[in-house]
Amino acid sequence: MLRVENVQLSFGGVHALSGVSVHAKKGEITSVIGPNGAGKTSLFNVISGFYKPQSGTVMLDGEDVSSLKPHARAYRGMSRTFQNIALFHGMTVLDNIKLGAHTNLRSGVLSAGFGLSLTRREEDELDQRVRRDVVEALELDTVQNHYVEDLAYGLQKRIELARALVMKPKILLLDEPVAGMNREEKQEMGRFVRGVRDNWNTTVLLIEHDMGMVMKISDHVAVLSFGKPIASGTPDEVRANPAVIKAYLGASDDAVTEKA
């Protein structure tokens, strides 16, 4: 579904990504992990089109989207959430989710602001579809008319997930979906992300610091360290890989061998 091939990205002298390739298979959850500064956010920004790499390609469902702008990638079925909550205060849960129908959040908000939004009939249809398909699936029925700022953090993150799903994306990019959550909220989010894969057959690519979550929900894990790919495989394979243990522990070779 998504093939990122041999990406090189530098900021001045800093090599944020060197020879990074990641493949996300259709209907699977693929996670990209790595210690701080490994290049995870940079990779996400390359995939969604916010950063232009010096070289490398991004293929979405067989199409080379490397030269497309973020909104054009979004129209082709690439949807993402952001690390920090980007919901609109003073708007209800339902209205925030419906903004996802403008595909690219930023241009969507602009067009809504300039009165270029949907006709009344389109709006009604969208309203019904969102309630039926997304609000119910993500168990947001009881809060759909609440203002987002009145809700708990975990719920706000779920609303972001809902908004990213409105256009039924081919691939969903999740940027640290459980950052800042308590244990219960993490478990809940894990359940919903798995639900997206199982019930919608949506391909998911996520970056995440929380190892427990990654190992529990991923079909495939790719590991970056200092901008380079160091391992890739099933959660069990990656967990047992000495290079991964070393990158995370900063341990010496001897210590890794002992641990492994």
Ligand SMILES: Nc1ncnc2c1ncn2[C@@H]1O[C@H](COP(=O)(O)OP(=O)(O)OP(=O)(O)O)[C@@H](O)[C@H]1O
């Ligand atoms: N806009 C930028 N300008 C300059 N350097 C950058 C920029 N974005 C990232 N970098 C550098 O690229 C490297 C990779 O950073 P990146 O944020 O992608 O890593 P990360 O794995 O997401 O880290 P974290 O887990 O801390 O979020 C770092 O050395 C960082 O300082």
